[in-house]
Amino acid sequence: MRKRRWFGMALAAAALWAIVMEPAAWAKILGVQGTSFQLVAKQDRITLGDGDSVLMWGFALGNGRMQYPGPTLIVNQGDTITVNLSNALPATAGNVSILFPGHDVAASGGVAGALTREAPPDGTTTVTYTFTASRPGTYVYHSGTRPDLQVEMGLLGVIVVRPTSPTPNSACPPVPDGHNAGPDPSLCVGTKFGYDHEDTAYDREFLIVMTDMDPRVHRLVEFGRMDEIDTTNFFQTVWFANGRNFPDTIANAQVPWLPTQPYNAIFLMHPGERLLVRLVTLGRDPHPLHFHGNHIRVIARDGRLLSSAPGNGPDLSFERYTVAVNPGQTVDGLYRWTGALMGWDIYGHAPGDDPAPYEFLGDHGANFPVILPSRDDVVFGQLYSGSPFLGGEGSLPPEHAGLNVGGGFFYMWHSHTEKELANNNIFPGGLITFLGVVPWDVPLEAE
Amino acid sequence: MKPRSAWGIAALVLVGLCFAAWPCLAQLNLMVQCPADTDGIDADGDGNPANDIVCKHITAGDGFATMADGTVLYTFGFSEVPESTPPDQVFAQRQVVAELPGPSIVLREGQELYLNLTNVGMINRPDLFDTHSVHWHGIPNSGSIFDGLPESAPTVRMGATFPYYYATQGKEGTYFYHCHVEVVEHMQMGMIGHIYVLPRQDQDTALKNSGNPPFAGFAYNDGDASTGYHVSKALQLAGFDSRFHIQHIGIQNLPFAQLKDDYHFINGRGYPDTVNPDPLGASPENNNHPAQPLDSRIQANQGERILLRIHNISTTHLFTVRVLGIPMRVVGLDGKLLRNGSRDLFYETSSLTIGGGQAADLLLDTTDVAPGTYFFYTTNLDDLINGQQDRGGLMTEIVVCPASGCGV
Numbered sequence: 001m002r003k004r005r006w007f008g009m010a011l012a013a014a015a016l017w018a019i020v021m022e023p024a025a026w027a028k029i030l031g032v033q034g035t036s037f038q039l040v041a042k043q044d045r046i047t048l049g050d051g052d053s054v055l056m057w058g059f060a061l062g063n064g065r066m067q068y069p070g071p072t073l074i075v076n077q078g079d080t081i082t083v084n085l086s087n088a089l090p091a092t093a094g095n096v097s098i099l100f101p102g103h104d105v106a107a108s109g110g111v112a113g114a115l116t117r118e119a120p121p122d123g124t125t126t127v128t129y130t131f132t133a134s135r136p137g138t139y140v141y142h143s144g145t146r147p148d149l150q151v152e153m154g155l156l157g158v159i160v161v162r163p164t165s166p167t168p169n170s171a172c173p174p175v176p177d178g179h180n181a182g183p184d185p186s187l188c189v190g191t192k193f194g195y196d197h198e199d200t201a202y203d204r205e206f207l208i209v210m211t212d213m214d215p216r217v218h219r220l221v222e223f224g225r226m227d228e229i230d231t232t233n234f235f236q237t238v239w240f241a242n243g244r245n246f247p248d249t250i251a252n253a254q255v256p257w258l259p260t261q262p263y264n265a266i267f268l269m270h271p272g273e274r275l276l277v278r279l280v281t282l283g284r285d286p287h288p289l290h291f292h293g294n295h296i297r298v299i300a301r302d303g304r305l306l307s308s309a310p311g312n313g314p315d316l317s318f319e320r321y322t323v324a325v326n327p328g329q330t331v332d333g334l335y336r337w338t339g340a341l342m343g344w345d346i347y348g349h350a351p352g353d354d355p356a357p358y359e360f361l362g363d364h365g366a367n368f369p370v371i372l373p374s375r376d377d378v379v380f381g382q383l384y385s386g387s388p389f390l391g392g393e394g395s396l397p398p399e400h401a402g403l404n405v406g407g408g409f410f411y412m413w414h415s416h417t418e419k420e421l422a423n424n425n426i427f428p429g430g431l432i433t434f435l436g437v438v439p440w441d442v443p444l445e446a447e
Numbered sequence: 448m449k450p451r452s453a454w455g456i457a458a459l460v461l462v463g464l465c466f467a468a469w470p471c472l473a474q475l476n477l478m479v480q481c482p483a484d485t486d487g488i489d490a491d492g493d494g495n496p497a498n499d500i501v502c503k504h505i506t507a508g509d510g511f512a513t514m515a516d517g518t519v520l521y522t523f524g525f526s527e528v529p530e531s532t533p534p535d536q537v538f539a540q541r542q543v544v545a546e547l548p549g550p551s552i553v554l555r556e557g558q559e560l561y562l563n564l565t566n567v568g569m570i571n572r573p574d575l576f577d578t579h580s581v582h583w584h585g586i587p588n589s590g591s592i593f594d595g596l597p598e599s600a601p602t603v604r605m606g607a608t609f610p611y612y613y614a615t616q617g618k619e620g621t622y623f624y625h626c627h628v629e630v631v632e633h634m635q636m637g638m639i640g641h642i643y644v645l646p647r648q649d650q651d652t653a654l655k656n657s658g659n660p661p662f663a664g665f666a667y668n669d670g671d672a673s674t675g676y677h678v679s680k681a682l683q684l685a686g687f688d689s690r691f692h693i694q695h696i697g698i699q700n701l702p703f704a705q706l707k708d709d710y711h712f713i714n715g716r717g718y719p720d721t722v723n724p725d726p727l728g729a730s731p732e733n734n735n736h737p738a739q740p741l742d743s744r745i746q747a748n749q750g751e752r753i754l755l756r757i758h759n760i761s762t763t764h765l766f767t768v769r770v771l772g773i774p775m776r777v778v779g780l781d782g783k784l785l786r787n788g789s790r791d792l793f794y795e796t797s798s799l800t801i802g803g804g805q806a807a808d809l810l811l812d813t814t815d816v817a818p819g820t821y822f823f824y825t826t827n828l829d830d831l832i833n834g835q836q837d838r839g840g841l842m843t844e845i846v847v848c849p850a851s852g853c854g855v
Contacts, residue, residue: 237704288802320781321585322804340588343614370480370610377476377607379578381598388592409591410599416804418631418762422703427631
């Protein structure tokens with residue numbers, strides 16, 4: 001039975017690959033794929049979670065608008081990558097350049113700078129950076145010219161390098177010990193790899209770029225008071241995930257009212273799926289990101305697998321419930337959730353019911369352990385379905401937003417330097433994102 | 448282990464009666480849920496099949512803590528309701544008695560916890576109608592309903608009680624809990640507490656006896672006694688921004704953007720209060736109830752191993768901590784044994800950086816340590832303060848006695 005299904009899947013997968021599964025065609029992370037990128041430094045504005053509008057310098061793709069963070073460049077291991085930079089910032093901004101930490105870069109054109117070749121603010125001069133994306137992983141890029149100011153102003157972005165091997169396939173996630181089998185294979189999104197080892201397999205991937213801001217600096221730039229800028233007394237009051245403050249982080253991507261902040265940060269998955277989470281900090285402070293729901297297994301730092309020797313896979317990986325990512329650092333982790341060992345059946349099954357895909361069988365049919373208080377005794381969160389069960393829906397009080405249609409479990413992923421959960425003096429805000437675990441009968445976008 | 452169905456039915460009937468009778472709805476909900484452990488299964492492996500269900504009744508409310516320089520600051524916090532408290536006295540006796548940290552919850556792996564949270568309101572801020580919650584920070588595979596997140600769960604109003612339930616099988620390790628409602632404010636105000644799960648391996652007498660002297664317990668189910676200890680202490684690193692607390696009791700706008708702690712402490716106290724064995728903070732403002740019952744002084748005999756369960760729950764600071772003169776071995780992080788398959792990832796260090804929301808298990812081996820007093824402190828030296836007082840803050844003492852003991 002099992003073998004036949006595999007054979008069919010292999011056929012289907014072969015056909016699929018020919019059409020859509022070209023390498024790197026499976027990016028859920030929003031970004032731009034290719035080997036050659038035209039980046040233009042431009043001035044524009046972003047909107048903060050408290051409604052403030054702030055002047056920014058950032059990278060645009062060619063004729064597009066500047067965006068914060070800059071375009072996520074998604075490339076394939078082994079490719080020669082060319083980034084052409086020109087500088088359309090006002091003259092007061094001065095020259096701009098790009099550093100690519102973790103890569104061996106050749107730069108040409110433009111003018112010589114302290115760290116690399118720079119593009120003067122004439123809008124036309126082009127600096128060309130060339131490097132080979134030799135190792136898979138998560139990397140950053142940012143300005144290498146007066147970076148204390150220019151990175152704060154938004155000249156930053158992320159590079160994802162996809163491995164050439166192993167080859168993505170259409171398999172469902174493996175079944176952990178003590179769990180029910182997976183769903184119909186047609187529901188699975190397939191297996192991809194973060195690094196060149198089988199133990200870095202994942203089904204979905206997410207990117208969280210954590211940044212911070214002192215809006216006073218941006219005001220001084222806006223008013224042309226460049227001489228008064230002193231980045232030594234920097235004091236952040238705004239924090240970002242993927243260039244947005246909560247609650248904008250959980251709005252859709254590419255909404256028209258945030259034209260320069262195209263990336264969002266809300267994630268959905270099914271129980272049993274494996275998430276590759278790429279964490280990046282670009283700013284002044286380390287951000288300890290806390291994962292509600294489960295631990296995350298840290299498998300790589302700065303584009304290098306935590307491995308004792310080539311071929312050993314992430315054998316130096318470890319689990320954490322809060323991962324502190326230092327400025328300029330990237331951390332990759334694998335996250336999975338099945339609800340195991342909770343002590344009650346999270347689906348509300350009776351003992352004779354069929355178990356759900358990837359359900360932990362030890363708790364199948366186990367009673368819900370408490371009697372929930374009356375609705376008058378509590379306040380329902382906007383993301384509470386009214387039922388404690390996964391996929392359940394209960395009655396909701398009047399005025400409840402009813403945002404949780406599929407009966408998912410929603411987990412906050414947030415900085416645990418809790419003051420970063422505010423937009424200036426307004427709570428909640430800042431560095432908050434959500435993961436939603438939804439039952440398998442709620443379809444999710446393929447990647 | 449599972450709630451008895453008879454109990455469940457009885458409780459349902461009670462609730463049903465309440466719904467049927469109007470006066471019930473107008474009354475406080477103080478229903479504490481605590482099923483009896485009558486299943487005959489010894490889930491925690493300690494030889495007693497009737498002690499596997501742990502019930503706690505805690506309150507969330509306000510109070511006042513006394514800093515090491517004498518400053519009394521307004522707080523929110525948890526407090527445990529003694530079993531002897533009659534239900535109609537819970538509000539009368541348990542308001543304005545907040546503790547910092549909240550009641551420590553220590554479980555044996557395999558036990559189940561029924562944690563009943565009653566919101567007794569913030570009497571000194573009658574303008575507030577905040578709900579409260581318990582978030583067991585980091586528990587593996589949590590369910591939204593018991594995660595305490597106000598966005599994805601019900602959170603309990605003033606005058607009502609919410610039952611949290613947690614199974615601990617496979618979840619041994621160092622955790623902590625806090626209120627997740629208005630989380631920056633409520634954590635900064637002090638709604639933070641210890642929670643940790645002792646490993647099943649603690650029931651293995653032979654493995655305990657493999658230590659010399661025999662181990663008191665283990666940090667994790669390591670299988671080889673490598674996390675065995677003789678003395679253990681849980682240390683909560685946190686802090687207060689006094690201005691936030693002063694503006695809070697003054698009913699002023701709260702300075703979120705400017706938050707920066709100026710009192711740093713371990714288990715709610717700055718040095719030298721950390722080494723005072725007595726319960727502290729029994730100010731008239733806190734109804735003469737000790738706001739800060741936990742000390743942080745550590746004492747061991749030479750040759751013994753000390754386990755430090757550390758977590759940072761500061762809302763503003765990452766800390767680097769050190770023990771001057773005693774090497775530290777990191778054996779666990781964030782509630783997990785630091786091991787990948789059969790490969791130990793333990794490491795020795797003289798400094799450990801720990802961010803907000805992180806935990807670490809440190810083993811201190813005193814075998815080659817001369818008897819004397821050693822300091823555990825933050826190497827962020829400007830955090831060794833109690834407000835304006837320059838010597839204090841995040842520091843405590845480890846006393847190593849001769850192998851024969853310090854005497855009494």
